[in-house]
Every structure is written in structure tokens, then in C-alpha cells.
Amino acid sequence: MGENGNLIRTIDLWKTYEMGAEQVHALRGVTLEIGTNEYVAIMGPSGSGKSTLMNLIGCLDTPTSGEYYLNEKRVSEMDDDELAAIRNKEVGFVFQTFNLLPRATALHNVELPLIYNGTPLQERLAKAKAALEQVELADRMHHRPNELSGGQRQRVAIARALVNNPSILLADEPTGNLDSATGSEIMSLFDRLHQQGNTIIVVTHERDIVAHAHRAIHLLDGRIARDEPRIEDRG
Amino acid sequence: MSIWEAAKVALESLRANKLRSFLTLLGIIIGITAIIAVISIINGLNLYIAEKVANLGSNVFVVQKFGIITSHDQWMDAVKRNKDLKLEDARAIQDRCRNCEAVGVEVHTYEDVKYGNQTVEEVGIGGITANILPLENYEVDLGRALSEFDVDHARYVAFMGADVGENLFPHTDPLGKQVRIGRTKFTIVGLGKKRGSVFGQSRDNYAKIPLSTFQKIYGSRRSVNITVKARSQQVMDEAEDEARVILRARHHLRYNAEDDFGIVSSQGINDLWKDLTEKIFVVAIFVVGISLVVGGIVIMNIMLVSVIERTREIGIRKAVGARQPDILRQFLIESVILCCAGGAIGIALAFLVSYGLSKATPLPSSFPLWAPPFAFAVCTLIGVFFGIHPARKAAHLDPIEALRAE
Numbered sequence: 322m323g324e325n326g327n328l329i330r331t332i333d334l335w336k337t338y339e340m341g342a343e344q345v346h347a348l349r350g351v352t353l354e355i356g357t358n359e360y361v362a363i364m365g366p367s368g369s370g371k372s373t374l375m376n377l378i379g380c381l382d383t384p385t386s387g388e389y390y391l392n393e394k395r396v397s398e399m400d401d402d403e404l405a406a407i408r409n410k411e412v413g414f415v416f417q418t419f420n421l422l423p424r425a426t427a428l429h430n431v432e433l434p435l436i437y438n439g440t441p442l443q444e445r446l447a448k449a450k451a452a453l454e455q456v457e458l459a460d461r462m463h464h465r466p467n468e469l470s471g472g473q474r475q476r477v478a479i480a481r482a483l484v485n486n487p488s489i490l491l492a493d494e495p496t497g498n499l500d501s502a503t504g505s506e507i508m509s510l511f512d513r514l515h516q517q518g519n520t521i522i523v524v525t526h527e528r529d530i531v532a533h534a535h536r537a538i539h540l541l542d543g544r545i546a547r548d549e550p551r552i553e554d555r556g
Numbered sequence: 557m558s559i560w561e562a563a564k565v566a567l568e569s570l571r572a573n574k575l576r577s578f579l580t581l582l583g584i585i586i587g588i589t590a591i592i593a594v595i596s597i598i599n600g601l602n603l604y605i606a607e608k609v610a611n612l613g614s615n616v617f618v619v620q621k622f623g624i625i626t627s628h629d630q631w632m633d634a635v636k637r638n639k640d641l642k643l644e645d646a647r648a649i650q651d652r653c654r655n656c657e658a659v660g661v662e663v664h665t666y667e668d669v670k671y672g673n674q675t676v677e678e679v680g681i682g683g684i685t686a687n688i689l690p691l692e693n694y695e696v697d698l699g700r701a702l703s704e705f706d707v708d709h710a711r712y713v714a715f716m717g718a719d720v721g722e723n724l725f726p727h728t729d730p731l732g733k734q735v736r737i738g739r740t741k742f743t744i745v746g747l748g749k750k751r752g753s754v755f756g757q758s759r760d761n762y763a764k765i766p767l768s769t770f771q772k773i774y775g776s777r778r779s780v781n782i783t784v785k786a787r788s789q790q791v792m793d794e795a796e797d798e799a800r801v802i803l804r805a806r807h808h809l810r811y812n813a814e815d816d817f818g819i820v821s822s823q824g825i826n827d828l829w830k831d832l833t834e835k836i837f838v839v840a841i842f843v844v845g846i847s848l849v850v851g852g853i854v855i856m857n858i859m860l861v862s863v864i865e866r867t868r869e870i871g872i873r874k875a876v877g878a879r880q881p882d883i884l885r886q887f888l889i890e891s892v893i894l895c896c897a898g899g900a901i902g903i904a905l906a907f908l909v910s911y912g913l914s915k916a917t918p919l920p921s922s923f924p925l926w927a928p929p930f931a932f933a934v935c936t937l938i939g940v941f942f943g944i945h946p947a948r949k950a951a952h953l954d955p956i957e958a959l960r961a962e
Contacts, residue, residue, distance in 0.1 A: 381874075382956055414876070424568060
């Protein structure tokens with residue numbers, strides 16, 4: 322993070338897809354800054370470009386034009402393998418559909434990011450266990466995803482996202498596949514993680530979720546329509 | 557992603573789809589089984605030939621009118637060209653070859669051998685000098701071998717093969733008994749130890765008599781075989797060359813004319829045999845190679861299916877930081893392990909086939925120890941060669957698309 326505390330800085334991000342002869346602009350010049358330990362919700366109707374923005378912020382994709390700095394590193398020009406390394410180190414993903422490896426135990430799922438940065442086995446196990454403890458699932462570490470409830474699966478996914486101490490926790494509709502009770506459980510887990518100093522970005526269209534965030538960025542037709550701090554809402 | 561991790565994932569998916577895995581691996585299994593079975597049989601035959609056919613005594617070679625002839629044309633040439641070998645040729649070698657330790661002579665014919673009203677037909681009769689028996693590894697079972705004295709005095713004594721002995725004297729002691737070889741009576745002085753058979757041909761159907769006696773009965777115009785023992789293994793080639801030069805000089809051959817005689821040694825027989833089995837081997841490899849290629853293509857196909865089925869898994873791995881080489885390696889290792897699993901089954905089957913053949917048929921078969929590592933090396937190559945395309949496909953998947961896959 323820089324002196325101004327900007328973890329994420331994008332300058333005029335464009336993302337254009339070729340659909341046959343037609344060009345579809347998913348993002349039309351998004352400029353935004355997100356600081357360390359912010360809790361941001363990105364909102365917008367489907368087709369507004371929020372998934373595209375999330376993919377760019379998460380370093381899964383590169384913009385057609387514009388610049389993106391993550392932790393002062395210019396990510397927008399990196400190749401696939403450099404992006405993979407950045408994802409591994411800086412980004413923790415939480416998906417709507419959990420995206421756990423079905424045949425692997427909770428522990429192994431959480432270990433996965435550490436496998437790819439070459440952490441030695443003992444340290445890997447210790448860190449993965451610690452992450453599972455953080456989401457209160459230490460007693461389920463040898464269970465496979467199909468032996469866990471939806472909420473537990475999402476908590477495993479969160480542990481996986483946290484295990485490498487990433488700069489940002491990037492959640493895409495994290496409660497979309499959960500009932501409301503479990504959903505609010507997950508959201509209070511996010512609150513706690515935020516209080517512990519994590520930077521959290523949640524992509525959602527649910528009002529309840531947005532209420533947890535301190536800042537809401539509304540996207541419409543690939544542009545930022547509104548960017549409102551909500552700190553006062555939380556009293 | 558360590559090799560061990562990838563191996564675990566691969567074995568996991570093998571276990572998860574047992575029938576599919578088996579069908580996938582069938583080509584590899586059959587290929588590896590066939591190739592090792594062929595290797596085992598050729599290996600067995602080689603040992604068999606070395607032990608039973610090419611078993612002239614050590615350092616021994618034989619000069620014959622016709623050596624080993626492997627084609628009709630060669631035979632026609634040799635019939636026109638080759639001269640009978642004479643006793644004098646043998647003497648010349650004995651006198652002038654410095655690297656030769658002993659020279660023996662043998663003349664052959666076939667006769668029926670009779671005792672009382674028992675007859676053994678078509679027995680190989682050898683008129684020999686006394687040193688032939690030790691030179692050619694005949695061992696005494698009963699009585700004694702032929703002696704210098706027998707040969708010098710042209711005595712009517714015979715040293716018989718075990719088959720002749722068994723057939724004529726099933727219940728009695730053959731020593732001292734008189735048998736008829738052709739029309740001449742001989743006294744049996746000794747019986748040879750059983751030498752067994754080669755490809756169904758008995759090697760115990762012989763009667764050896766003194767050379768001098770043989771020539772009294774059959775005349776001295778037959779070509780002789782000259783058995784030569786070199787002073788040591790090291791000078792085998794020199795001894796052979798000396799004998800060749802001596803005979804060429806005696807036969808007045810021009811420097812560019814071919815030998816008008818043949819030289820046979822254990823080495824020569826082995827070389828000829830190896831040459832033959834190498835050809836069989838090449839053909840077998842080619843045929844089996846086709847099966848392995850088909851097996852490899854099936855592996856490639858199943859790996860492509862696996863990449864599609866596991867697109868989402870690949871997306872997850874990429875999202876948490878797997879680079880292209882990580883994914884590439886995982887799928888390569890998987891296809892190699894798949895192939896090697898097939899190879900392992902193939903090796904086990906080949907071992908059973910080899911064992912079964914050697915027990916149940918006269919075909920000798922010997923499972924060589926280098927076959928398993930060889931098979932695994934072949935399987936690894938197939939796994940890499942046919943796995944590289946699916947693995948690259950997996951490695952180049954777009955993480956966003958992959959995560960979206962069902």
C-alpha cells in the first residue's frame with residue numbers, strides 16, 4: 322500500500338469483448354481507489370460489469386485498456402503466470418458456489434494456495450489448520466465438501482482465501498447459495514475479519530449484505546454510477 | 557504441486573472410475589504384456605541356444621566342409637566350391653598353429669545299431685580321435701571314454717550315447733556287450749551321460765568309434781570335421797585365423813577367393829542366432845508398437861475428457877495461484893501414472909505368461925529382470941508423448957471461463 326493508503330488504484334479501466342463482429346464494452350472507464358482495511362460492496366444489476374470488475378480486481382483477467390495497481394504493483398500489464406503469482410499472494414477469493422475441490426478434504430482445500438507457492442509441508446499444514454480454526458472448523462478438517470453443510474463449505478472457502486494472508490478478500494455473492502440464517506453467520510464472520518484488519522470487497526446485489534459494508538460502489542452500464550461511504554449508517 | 561500430489565490425484569481418479577480406467581488402459585496392458593512376453597521368449601530361447609546348441613567346449617571351434625549355411629544360394633555356391641577336408645589338413649593345423657592347444661578329428665555317418673533282435677535306427681556314428689570326447693564335452697556315465705590306444709590300434713570298441721544304451725539294454729549292463737554297427741561288431745566300453753534334446757532332437761543318439769577303425773570300414777575319402785581348441789579364450793580369434801590361413805595355403809586359394817571350408821564356434825552360432833532373434837524382435841516391436849500407439853491415443857482421448865470434466869477444478873486451482881506449468885505438470889504426471897499403471901498390469905500378466913509358457917510348453921521362456929524398468933520407461937514416454945496435448949490444453953484454460961464451467 323502506498324502512502325495514501327491506496328491498496329487498489331484503477332485508472333480508466335476498459336474491458337471490451339468481441340462478440341462476433343460486434344464489440345461489447347463491459348467496462349467503460351472505471352477509475353477507483355480502495356484503501357487498506359476498507360469494507361467495500363460493489364453493486365449493480367446484471368450486465369452492469371460488476372463481475373468483469375471483480376475479475377480485473379482479482380487479477381483473473383487484464384483490462385483492454387487502462388491501468389490497475391494492486392499494492393503499488395502494475396498488474397494491468399502482467400502475463401498469465403505473473404497474474405497467477407499475484408492471485409496466490411495478494412487475493413483471497415470467496416465464490417457464490419464455494420468452488421471447493423470435491424474430492425479433497427477441507428484441510429487439503431485450504432492448503433491448496435500454499436501448495437502453489439511452495440510452502441513446505443509442515444508449515445503448510447500448520448497454516449491451513451490455523452485458518453480453519455479462524456473460521457471455527459478445526460473439527461471438520463478431514464471432512465470432504467459433500468460431508469459439510471453449505472455454511473461450513475463457505476467457511477472452508479473463506480479459510481482457503483485467508484490462508485496466505487492476502488491483501489484483499491474478494492467475495493462474489495458469498496451468501497447467494499445460503500439460507501438467510503447461514504448467510505448472516507457468514508456476514509458476521511466477514512465483519513470479524515474486517516475488524517481484524519482485512520480488506521474486504523464484496524460483489525453483491527443484496528441490500529442486507531451491502532449494509533455490512535462501509536462503502537458501496539454502484540455500477541451501471543460499465544461505469545461507476547454512485548460511490549457512497551456508509552460509515553454513518555453503521556453508527 | 558509435487559509429483560506425489562499429482563500421483564495421488566491421478567490414482568484417485570483411477571480408483572473412482574475402475575471400469576473406465578481398465579478399458580482405457582487395455583491397449584497399453586496388451587502392448588506391454590505382448591512386448592515383455594516376446595522379450596521373455598527370445599531371452600529364453602537365447603539361453604537355451606547358448607546352453608544346449610552352442611555348447612562346444614570353451615575355446616573350441618570346428619572346421620567343416622560346410623559351415624553354417626543360411627540360404628539356398630550359399631549352399632549351391634558351397635557345394636561347387638568347397639573341398640573335402642582331409643586328415644592331412646588336421647595334421648597341418650596341429651603342426652603349425654601356435655595358438656591351438658589340441659586338434660581332434662571326427663568323421664560322420666549314420667547306421668542302424670543292433671543288439672540281439674533289438675535295433676536302434678539312424679544312429680549318428682562318429683569316427684573320432686580320442687581327444688574329441690573331452691573337446692566336445694562328452695561326459696562318461698558308465699565305463700570309460702575311447703583312448704589313444706583304441707585309436708592307434710584301430711580297435712572295434714564303441715562309446716555309446718544314453719539313448720542307444722537305454723534302447724538296447726533296458727535291463728542289463730551294456731559294458732562289454734557286443735553290438736552290431738551296420739554289419740560290424742563292436743564292444744561297448746563306455747556310455748555317455750545324458751545330454752538331453754534340442755527342439756525335440758535327441759542328442760544322445762550316437763555311437764563313437766575310433767577314427768582308424770571307421771576308415772577301415774568306410775574308407776578314408778570322407779570329409780572330416782576338425783575340432784580345434786585354442787590355448788585360451790583370448791586367443792580364440794587368432795587361433796581361428798591361423799587355422800584359416802593354414803587351410804587356405806594348403807588349398808591354394810587366391811587372396812580374394814572365399815574360404816572353401818566353414819568354421820563354426822559357439823560364438824558364431826550365438827551370433828547367428830542373435831542375428832535371427834533380433835529380426836524377430838524388430839518385427840515384434842513393430843507389431844506391439846502399433847498396439848502401444850493405439851493405447852497412447854486412447855490415453856490422450858481419456859485425458860482430454862478428463863480435462864473437460866475437471867475444467868472447474870482447473871479454474872479453482874488457477875484462481876488460488878496455480879501457474880500454467882503447475883497445471884501442465886499435474887496432467888502430464890497423471891497421464892504418465894495412468895500409462896505406468898497399465899504397464900504394471902502388463903508386466904504382471906507378462907510374468908504369468910512367461911511362467912506359464914515355460915511350465916506348460918517346450919518353449920523356453922525366461923523373464924528378464926530388466927523388463928520391468930524397460931516397460932516403465934516405455935510407458936513414461938507414451939504418457940508424456942500422448943499426455944502433452946491434453947495437459948497443454950488444461951494449462952491454457954482461461955481461469956474465468958474455467959470457473960464458470962459446470
